[in-house]
Amino acid sequence: xxxxxxxxxxxxxxxxxxxxxxxxxxxxxxxxxxxxxxxxxxxxxxxxxxxxxxxxxxxxxxxxxxxxxxxxxxxxxxxxxxxxxxxxxxxxxxxxxxxxxxxxxxxxxxxxxxxxxxxxxxxxxxxxxxxxxxxxxxxxxxxxxxxxxxxxxxxxxxxxxxxxxxxxxxxxxxxxxxxxxxxxxxxxxxxxxxxxxxxxxxxxxxxxxxxxxxxxxxxxxxxxxxxxxxxxxxxxxxxx
Numbered sequence: 353x354x355x356x357x358x359x360x361x362x363x364x365x366x367x368x369x370x371x372x373x374x375x376x377x378x379x380x381x382x383x384x385x386x387x388x389x390x391x392x393x394x395x396x397x398x399x400x401x402x403x404x405x406x407x408x409x410x411x412x413x414x415x416x417x418x419x420x421x422x423x424x425x426x427x428x429x430x431x432x433x434x435x436x437x438x439x440x441x442x443x444x445x446x447x448x449x450x451x452x453x454x455x456x457x458x459x460x461x462x463x464x465x466x467x468x469x470x471x472x473x474x475x476x477x478x479x480x481x482x483x484x485x486x487x488x489x490x491x492x493x494x495x496x497x498x499x500x501x502x503x504x505x506x507x508x509x510x511x512x513x514x515x516x517x518x519x520x521x522x523x524x525x526x527x528x529x530x531x532x533x534x535x536x537x538x539x540x541x542x543x544x545x546x547x548x549x550x551x552x553x554x555x556x557x558x559x560x561x562x563x564x565x566x567x568x569x570x571x572x573x574x575x576x577x578x579x580x581x582x583x584x585x586x587x588x589x590x591x592x
Contacts, residue, residue, distance in 0.1 A: 412566025413461045413539060418451035425499035426452045426460055426492050429516065433491070443470065443484050447538075449492070458497025458542040460489065463559060465535045476529040477536075482556060482573045486524055489540035490552040490577030491516035497542045497550070517550060517581035524575035528558075535559040537569065540577075550579045 427449055434440055444464065451461040464470075464485070472478040494516045530536060540554035553576050560569035 413451050413453065413459050414564055414566050415451050416564075417453070418461075419453045419455075419499075422452040422454045422458075422496045422499045423449060426495045429495040430492060433516075439484060440488065443481055444488055447488075452492075452496045452499075454496055454500025458493045458495070458500070458545070460492045460496050460538075460540055462489065462492070462538045463535055464538060466530055466532050468532060471532060476531055477534075477572065479524075479526065482524055482526065482575075483522060485536075485538055485556060486522050486554055486573075486575050486577050487519055489538050489554045490519075490522075490550075490579060493540040493542050493552045493554070494545065494550045494579060494581070497545050515581075515583075517579040518583040520549070520578045520580050522575060522577045524573055526573055528570055528572045530558055530572050536572065537563060543576075545581070548580060548582055550581050552577045552579070 430449065434445075446467075447462050447464045449460060449462050453459050466477060470478060470481045498516075535558070537557045537559040538554065539557070540552055543551040543553055545551070554574070555571060556573040557571050558569035560567055563569070
């Protein structure tokens with residue numbers, strides 16, 4: 353699809369690319385004498401800039417920039433999912449949602465302190481736990497995105513707002529590792545959401561001092577997650 357795009361780790365532009373410079377053609381003037389004045393130095397003009405989806409991801413998501421409405425909705429969705437998932441209860445019972453926004457795209461930020469159950473035989477973060485975090489975070493980002501929708505009251509609409517679909521694919525890249533006692537910072541965002549598919553990206557980092565002001569630690573895992581959204585939803589009411 354021509355208008356479909358995704359945000360993959362490493363594809364995001366640097367913060368310095370947030371303005372576009374347009375060159376003004378060099379102008380020269382002539383005098384009545386044989387000598388010619390030196391050309392006027394080229395001028396630059398800062399063009400109006402509207403943050404794109406990709407650059408918006410660079411803006412820190414911290415408690416002070418969180419949306420109370422989005423965070424409350426995401427927490428409600430998580431509370432409704434957790435009792436029905438043995439694997440989530442086993443691995444993510446202590447995960448804490450700390451921030452969420454719905455605009456310009458759904459995004460969430462959560463923290464998880466690693467315990468022995470999260471480690472592999474080498475006593476480092478297990479890859480399956482990273483996959484579980486990717487699955488969970490993508491769904492919560494979808495929930496944050498849906499929190500900003502203007503939904504009509506009707507059969508299936510409340511149900512649609514509380515569901516996050518099922519996975520169609522996940523891609524993870526393991527960049528580093530983490531050990532028992534480390535606190536992970538899990539961030540996920542919606543790259544694009546249609547009526548049937550939702551595309552998300554996510555990043556796991558080590559939490560560091562100063563995270564409340566946007567300071568980011570070492571990246572441990574990056575990835576993407578696609579979800580089929582209609583699964584589990586009741587059919588919409590048909591108008592007579």
